[in-house]
Amino acid sequence: MPKVVDHEERRRELAAAVWRVITRDGVANVSMRTVAAESGWSSGALRHYFATRDELLAFACQQVLARVTERITALNPQGEPHEVVRVLLLETMPIDTERHVEASITFAFLALGLGDPKLAAVQRQILVGMSGLCLNLISHLLPMESRERQVSLARRLNAVVDGLSVHILASHLTPAEAVSELDAHLADLPT
Amino acid sequence: MPKVVDHEERRRELAAAVWRVITRDGVANVSMRTVAAESGWSSGALRHYFATRDELLAFACQQVLARVTERITALNPQGEPHEVVRVLLLETMPIDTERHVEASITFAFLALGLGDPKLAAVQRQILVGMSGLCLNLISHLLPMESRERQVSLARRLNAVVDGLSVHILASHLTPAEAVSELDAHLADLPT
DNA sequence: TCTTTTATAACACGACCGTGCGATGATCGG
DNA sequence: CCGATCATCGCACGGTCGTGTTATAAAAGA
Numbered sequence: 001m002p003k004v005v006d007h008e009e010r011r012r013e014l015a016a017a018v019w020r021v022i023t024r025d026g027v028a029n030v031s032m033r034t035v036a037a038e039s040g041w042s043s044g045a046l047r048h049y050f051a052t053r054d055e056l057l058a059f060a061c062q063q064v065l066a067r068v069t070e071r072i073t074a075l076n077p078q079g080e081p082h083e084v085v086r087v088l089l090l091e092t093m094p095i096d097t098e099r100h101v102e103a104s105i106t107f108a109f110l111a112l113g114l115g116d117p118k119l120a121a122v123q124r125q126i127l128v129g130m131s132g133l134c135l136n137l138i139s140h141l142l143p144m145e146s147r148e149r150q151v152s153l154a155r156r157l158n159a160v161v162d163g164l165s166v167h168i169l170a171s172h173l174t175p176a177e178a179v180s181e182l183d184a185h186l187a188d189l190p191t
Numbered sequence: 192m193p194k195v196v197d198h199e200e201r202r203r204e205l206a207a208a209v210w211r212v213i214t215r216d217g218v219a220n221v222s223m224r225t226v227a228a229e230s231g232w233s234s235g236a237l238r239h240y241f242a243t244r245d246e247l248l249a250f251a252c253q254q255v256l257a258r259v260t261e262r263i264t265a266l267n268p269q270g271e272p273h274e275v276v277r278v279l280l281l282e283t284m285p286i287d288t289e290r291h292v293e294a295s296i297t298f299a300f301l302a303l304g305l306g307d308p309k310l311a312a313v314q315r316q317i318l319v320g321m322s323g324l325c326l327n328l329i330s331h332l333l334p335m336e337s338r339e340r341q342v343s344l345a346r347r348l349n350a351v352v353d354g355l356s357v358h359i360l361a362s363h364l365t366p367a368e369a370v371s372e373l374d375a376h377l378a379d380l381p382t
Numbered sequence: 383t384c385t386t387t388t389a390t391a392a393c394a395c396g397a398c399c400g401t402g403c404g405a406t407g408a409t410c411g412g
Numbered sequence: 413c414c415g416a417t418c419a420t421c422g423c424a425c426g427g428t429c430g431t432g433t434t435a436t437a438a439a440a441g442a
Contacts, residue, residue, distance in 0.1 A: 026305065031399060042421050104305055110361055111302030112219065114295055127363040152375050162357055163350030170301055172318040184343050222429060236390050
């Protein structure tokens with residue numbers, strides 16, 4: 001057998017190059033060539049692991065989801081329920097450089113794939129996962145509320161988190177302002 | 192003097208063509224040529240009114256802002272304060288076809304111009320206008336609250352509206368679900 | 383009618399794009 | 413040591429892009 005490389009590992013490495021290109025030059029500048037140059041490989045080598053550009057983009061998007069969910073599940077927060085919810089949700093918001101990269105990529109893909117069904121599936125995973133997390137958190141935080149009320153508050157929490165994230169990304173809020181607003185929202189939840 | 196056309200009017204007509212291209216093929220497919228074909232003019236004619244592609248995009252984005260603000264200021268809602276707030280905010284959300292087009296364009300530009308300073312200025316106008324509207328509404332709705340509390344609640348209202356809008360655009364919520372969640376949020380505001 | 387100015391059209395250029403394809407290098411079982 | 417096979421490379425094709433430049437049509441004042 002000839003030299004064989006770990007395909008999955010190589011694909012992750014190439015996805016990281018996609019992230020760097022997106023954060024530096026914007027999602028519009030992601031091409032086979034730019035990603036190849038960024039990763040240090042030739043375009044032909046890139047094509048061994050991703051047949052088309054759409055495939056490359058979809059994988060890069062999925063990798064963001066994988067990283068965030070892995071970080072969240074690895075996290076095992078202790079302490080007061082409000083604090084637990086806070087820590088978990090902050091894991092998804094662009095409050096530092098690493099998370100800012102992830103969030104900007106997520107939103108770039110969301111806007112880019114408003115019509116592309118290939119990417120829409122990945123987006124769906126992200127949104128469903130996020131809303132599921134919110135519903136879990138709310139139901140643990142407010143177990144006495146009715147189910148409909150829980151669903152409503154979870155939807156709203158989801159909207160607050162994503163809305164604040166968008167406003168950070170657009171430089172309309174600072175991370176500190178957004179975090180304190182999330183805190184205020186959690187504090188205002190019905191007891 | 193030769194034949195002279197209303198430049199502003201022509202530019203609005205071409206911006207409308209940009210919108211159609213965006214909603215049909217996505218923002219990535221906006222080029223001088225596609226917009227020219229969509230508008231029925233030649234690419235040379237297009238270039239008379241917009242020297243560069245960036246200029247065309249920035250104007251198309253500004254037109255969205257102009258249309259929404261015009262609609263809001265033209266609106267003179269009567270009745271209960273909560274209802275007034277509701278009607279004004281719904282004017283900005285993608286709850287029907289026309290507003291869906293506007294919101295998806297706004298959001299597409301937001302993602303597209305995360306690094307482009309030309310478009311960032313237009314986005315800034317939109318975000319500042321929106322947050323100013325929210326602060327006005329909150330301060331009229333809850334005049335007795337402290338200023339800091341008003342600012343906080345306005346920020347949160349802004350995040351809820353934008354978050355729900357994003358979730359509609361991503362087909363994660365139906366317009367009806369989002370509207371009822373906005374209603375629930377308004378109902379939950381401190382008295 | 384002629385001139386001048388504007389609107390529109392048509393085309394050319396260089397750059398980049400996605401993608402297919404053949405050549406080359408590396409690595410192992412035989 | 414030798415072919416079989418995977419990894420990698422480089423290039424070439426057709427297409428689209430943004431953007432100039434130039435030519436033509438139209439219309440209004442002289």
